[in-house]
Every structure is written in structure tokens, then in C-alpha cells.
Amino acid sequence: MNFEYMLEILPRFFSVIPVTALIIAVSFIAGLLLSVGVTIIRVKKIPVFNRLMDIYLSFTRSAPILLQLFIFYFGIPVLLQAFGIAVTNVEPIVAAIACLVFYNGAFMSEILRPAYLAIDKGQFEAADSLGYTGWQKFSRITMPQLIPIALPGMTNAMIHLIHDSSLIFAIGVVDIMGLANIIGSETYGLYQVEVFLTVAVIYWVISLIFEQLVKLFDKRRRKVLKFEGYTSSEGAG
Amino acid sequence: MFDISVVFESIVEIIKVVPFTLFMAFLILIFSLILGSFIAWLESKYIPVIHQILIVIKSFIRGTPNVVLLFLIYYSFPFVVAEALSYIGIELNPYSLNPVVVVIVTFSVCYAAFQSEIIKGALHALDKHQVEASQSLGYSQWQTLRKVIIPQVMAEALPDTMNTLLLIIKALSLAFLVTVVDIFAQANLVGAMTFSYLEAFTAAALIYWVLGGAITYATKKVENHLNRGYV
Incomplete structure (x- = not known):
């Protein structure tokens, strides 16, 4: 074990962390928006689309993320050509983001839907009888309760996303793992263990930060849920 | 096109x-179940230093992506094994170790960390009075385990375990990085x-x-x- 070498290569990884952070941030936000759409379709049970969503969810659940990445990487040009846009290949980073958004749209809707269903239906009826508009119902009744219930699941989804994003090097994006492979080959594979141990520690630290955030949110969430009259056991479920 | x-x-x-993939997945599932049960048992004992070490190891395994762990073990495990074997006089060329072994070891360890949580949850769901009742009926510890605890814990942990199987099958897609x-x-x-x-x-x-x-x-x-x- 060569710890000096590990310290030597550590600063080089800081230069690619923005790439990983950008991919994660864009995928998370876009994935969240997509998942809201998916959740609405599933909760409202909109006829044909509801069936489509079942297929979509079961597909993303059963195919490995690595496979989905490759399907997006090779599939996007084919799809675009079908619409008459002639492209021969797509930027790996675009394919990676598209894939992670597609995957998280399904993954996060599995968090949002139960959270929505946990809200007492009687409240909607009460709001109706008070003459609330649809937007008022959403902003004053649904949102304040949905967010604290869904928050722990969402931070977990974030940690999953960070882990999944470690696979995008396979289609040629130079993120943390991509750089690790480059550094590993620079020394002709002499220090592979050191390189990947460094990477492991970087990911570990990132995950730990988010785990602490979960705990922080959880404290606040309990307060909010208590205030809203949920017992802690209900909120945890 | x-x-x-x-x-x-x-x-x-x-x-x-597909048969080979499923074979690997089941092997990993069984190993991770055994190792996970062992970890859950060890954790329930609260042995001072070991408990803290377990917490750190589990946090490390859950905090690092599978692919990083796979590479880490792929590049270090053969040498560790060769070193360990040389002490008892067996010479092993680290480069001759089959990557399938590396994959199975990696994912067994990795999913044991998750599996131990599932087993812990299932053990919590078990009614403690049943253990006391079986003791008062004169069951031996092994009988209690076999006739009371395992059947119920199995039923409780089954959905999550099957979910783990699916996760393992998916995670095996990473094996191509180490030529499996x-x-x-x-x-x-x-x-x-x-x-x-x-x-x-x-x-x-x-x-x-x-x-x-x-x-x-x-x-x-x-x-x-x-x-x-x-x-």
C-alpha cells in the first residue's frame, strides 16, 4: 500500500467532481419533474397512460442501469434518425443524463406515489366542501404533507443516483471513475488498488454527507409530522 | 437501422x-444470507470493539458504489489470498485466480451488508414471547432456532430477499468489467x-x-x- 501516492492523486479527482456533480444535479432535478408526471398519471389512473407507466416502471426496475446506459447511448441516434435528424453518434454525457433521468423518473415516482397515498383522503373532501380550487388544494394540503413524508426516500434516491452515476464511465464519460481508469493506466496498472481505494473513499465521504443530511431532515420531518398530527410511526412507514 | x-x-x-448468471446469483444470495445472518447475530451481541468495526465496514460498503468495490477487490483480493496461502505453504499465482471467484466474493460481501439489515428487521418482527414459550416447553436452542425462529424470519424476510436476488442479477452486469x-x-x-x-x-x-x-x-x-x- 502506497498512501503517499493516494494523497498525490487525490487533488486530480477534485477537477472531475464538478462533472459528476453536474450530471447528478441535472439528472436529479429532471428526474424529479418526470417522476411528478408519472405519479400524477398513476394516481389519477389516466386510462392508456397508466398501462404504459406499468410497462415503463417494470422495465426500469428489471434492466440493469448499465444496460440502460448502453441502450440510450446506441439508441438515441437510431431514434433521432427515425425522425429524420441525421446524427451518427451522441455525446456520452447527454446519453448518460438522459438515461439517469429516465431511470429516476420511475424510481422516484415509487417514492412519491406512496407518499401521496398516505395523505388522508378526507382532507381533500373537506377542502372541496370549503370551496378550495385545485391549485389551493395542491399548495395548501398536498404539498405541505407530501414533502416531509417523501423526503427520506428522496435523499435515499439521491444516494442511489450518486452510486449509479459511477457507471457512466462505461460509455466514455470522464467522471470520477473514468479518471480513475485513466490514472490507473498511466502507471501501467501498478497502483490500481490505491487508485480505487481513493475513489472508494471519495464516494464514501459523499454518501456520508448525504446520510447526515437525511438525519438532519429526519429531525425536522418528525417535528413537522408531529405538528401535522401524524404519529412518528405513521410518518416512518 | x-x-x-x-x-x-x-x-x-x-x-x-442465463443459467450461469442465475447460478452465480443464487450462490451470491446464499453466501450473503449466511454472512448477513452472521453479521446480524454478531451485532445483536454488542461486543464492544467488534460492534464499532462492523458499523464502519457496513457504512463503507453501503457508501461506495458496487463498481468501485468490484475493482478494489479485483485488484487486491488475489494478492491477499496468495499471501495468506503462502503462510500455510501453498503457492498460488495471484494472476491465475478466476475472476468469477472475485465477482462472487465481492457481491457476497456487498449484499451481506444489506442482507444483515433485512434479517435484523425480520428478527425484530418476531414475537419474543415465542422464544420464552419454547424454552418453557423444554426446546433446545437448536430446536427453537429451527422450529420457531427460522420459519417465521424466513417468511418475514422473503420479499426483501427476493428483491435482493433481483438486485444481484442486475449487479452482475458489472461483472463484464472484470471479464466474467x-x-x-x-x-x-x-x-x-x-x-x-x-x-x-x-x-x-x-x-x-x-x-x-x-x-x-x-x-x-x-x-x-x-x-x-x-x-
Whole structure:
């Protein structure tokens, strides 16, 4: 074990962390928006689309993320050509983001839907009888309760996303793992263990930060849920 | 551009490695169950130093992506084994260790960390009075374990365990990075041979899809069977 070498290569990884952070941030936000759409379709049970969503969810659940990445990487040009846009290949980073958004749209809707269903239906009826508009119902009744219930699941989804994003090097994006492979080959594979141990520690630290955030949110969430009259056991479920 | 007939040809080629993938997945599941139960048992004892070490190791395993762990173990494990074996006088060339072993070790350790949580949860759900009742009936510890604890913990932990199986099958797609041929790696090879990657990967996706559906269906069946008499 060569710890000096590990310290030597550590600063080089800081230069690619923005790439990983950008991919994660864009995928998370876009994935969240997509998942809201998916959740609405599933909760409202909109006829044909509801069936489509079942297929979509079961597909993303059963195919490995690595496979989905490759399907997006090779599939996007084919799809675009079908619409008459002639492209021969797509930027790996675009394919990676598209894939992670597609995957998280399904993954996060599995968090949002139960959270929505946990809200007492009687409240909607009460709001109706008070003459609330649809937007008022959403902003004053649904949102304040949905967010604290869904928050722990969402931070977990974030940690999953960070882990999944470690696979995008396979289609040629130079993120943390991509750089690790480059550094590993620079020394002709002499220090592979050191390189990947460094990477492991970087990911570990990132995950730990988010785990602490979960705990922080959880404290606040309990307060909010208590205030809203949920017992802690209900909120945890 | 996209040729359906190639997809079917690819399916025929890829299906050949499904038994091997499932074999690896079941092996990993069994190892992770054993190791996970052991960890859960060890944790329930609260042995001072060991408890803290376990917490750190579990946090490390859950905090690092599988692919990083896989590479880490791929590059270090053979040398560790060779070193350990040399102490007892067995010479082993670290480069001759089969990567399949590395994959199985990696994912067994990795999923044992998750499995121990599942088992812990199932143990919590178990009614403690039943253990006391069985003691008062004069059951030996082994009898209590075999006739009271295991049947209930199994039923409780089954859905999550089957979910883990699905996760393992998916995680095995990483094995292609260390030259082990599973469903995904085979799709990669088939695609490289015919220059039709998209068709090959679509075929692989269909196979994963069917596997996922089959496992979900089987879980429901077995769950109903295990829960009979309780509901």
C-alpha cells in the first residue's frame, strides 16, 4: 500500500467532481419533474397512460442501469434518425443524463406515489366542501404533507443516483471513475488498488454527507409530522 | 437501422448464459444470507470493539458504489489470498485466480451488508414471547432456532430477499468489467460480433425483463405459501 501516492492523486479527482456533480444535479432535478408526471398519471389512473407507466416502471426496475446506459447511448441516434435528424453518434454525457433521468423518473415516482397515498383522503373532501380550487388544494394540503413524508426516500434516491452515476464511465464519460481508469493506466496498472481505494473513499465521504443530511431532515420531518398530527410511526412507514 | 430479426438471433445467443448468471446469483444470495445472518447475530451481541468495526465496514460498503468495490477487490483480493496461502505453504499465482471467484466474493460481501439489515428487521418482527414459550416447553436452542425462529424470519424476510436476488442479477452486469461473462457481457460480445449493439442490448433487456417478472411472480406465490395459516 502506497498512501503517499493516494494523497498525490487525490487533488486530480477534485477537477472531475464538478462533472459528476453536474450530471447528478441535472439528472436529479429532471428526474424529479418526470417522476411528478408519472405519479400524477398513476394516481389519477389516466386510462392508456397508466398501462404504459406499468410497462415503463417494470422495465426500469428489471434492466440493469448499465444496460440502460448502453441502450440510450446506441439508441438515441437510431431514434433521432427515425425522425429524420441525421446524427451518427451522441455525446456520452447527454446519453448518460438522459438515461439517469429516465431511470429516476420511475424510481422516484415509487417514492412519491406512496407518499401521496398516505395523505388522508378526507382532507381533500373537506377542502372541496370549503370551496378550495385545485391549485389551493395542491399548495395548501398536498404539498405541505407530501414533502416531509417523501423526503427520506428522496435523499435515499439521491444516494442511489450518486452510486449509479459511477457507471457512466462505461460509455466514455470522464467522471470520477473514468479518471480513475485513466490514472490507473498511466502507471501501467501498478497502483490500481490505491487508485480505487481513493475513489472508494471519495464516494464514501459523499454518501456520508448525504446520510447526515437525511438525519438532519429526519429531525425536522418528525417535528413537522408531529405538528401535522401524524404519529412518528405513521410518518416512518 | 434497427433490425428485429437480429434481436431474436441475439436472444438465442444470450439465453445460453442465463443459467450461469442465475447460478452465480443464487450462490451470491446464499453466501450473503449466511454472512448477513452472521453479521446480524454478531451485532445483536454488542461486543464492544467488534460492534464499532462492523458499523464502519457496513457504512463503507453501503457508501461506495458496487463498481468501485468490484475493482478494489479485483485488484487486491488475489494478492491477499496468495499471501495468506503462502503462510500455510501453498503457492498460488495471484494472476491465475478466476475472476468469477472475485465477482462472487465481492457481491457476497456487498449484499451481506444489506442482507444483515433485512434479517435484523425480520428478527425484530418476531414475537419474543415465542422464544420464552419454547424454552418453557423444554426446546433446545437448536430446536427453537429451527422450529420457531427460522420459519417465521424466513417468511418475514422473503420479499426483501427476493428483491435482493433481483438486485444481484442486475449487479452482475458489472461483472463484464472484470471479464466474467453474464447476460450483459454476452450481449456486449454478440453486439461486437454483428456490429449491431442496439439489437443485442435490446435482446438483453427483454431477457432481464422476463427474469424480473418471473422472480416477482414466484415471490408472490411463495409468500402466499409461507403465510398460509397466519392470515
